[in-house]
Amino acid sequence: NAGVTQTPKFQVLKTGQSMTLQCAQDMNHEYMSWYRQDPGMGLRLIHYSVGAGITDQGEVPNGYNVSRSTTEDFPLRLLSAAPSQTSVYFCASSAISGAGAEAFFGQGTRLTVV
């Protein structure tokens, strides 16, 4: 059981480039989300989805797009990378949508924008 899989694990981008961070889960979870982790800031919610075809913005959505065409996949797209987007990105999924749902996290993608 792979759980939540993120690719790539590491990525270096030049300012202005675009890329997609991939996230897939095999637990048939309805709820998926993307976080970024920065020093001293904890994890901040970027976007989330409560099911296929439904997405919504989190705390820090600017500069990112998401789509949810299947239950399994929830890619995060950086439209035009900026140095401020240098961070570690985590994808998470949970079985139910609602307060207190245990989230399962991927191993993270470390992104550097130069």
Add this chain to the structure above:
Amino acid sequence: DQQVKQNSPSLSVQEGRISILNCDYTNSMFDYFLWYKKYPAEGPTFLISISSIKDKNEDGRFTVFLNKSAKHLSLHIVPSQPGDSAVYFCAASATNNDMRFGAGTRLTVKP
């Protein structure tokens, strides 16, 4: 604004003693609180949670206490073990699933 705060960036305790990690929140709409543990180069893993209708939840060596009037919760680990050394994140969520995390506390348990 940071709605969930962990004011201690680090904590060091001796093996076998109690570890107490603290967390404060500002949003009274939060009704579930969770603790996650994170090892280097791994994603966070769920540890324990508590509903706002309770003031204590226990799971083996881990106990979470909630003081709603003070908007404060704490995680107690007894006895602490070297394998508990990790970063611990406090998180809070309301019914809309918007989960907010604290900045984390790095726990070091010395043998």
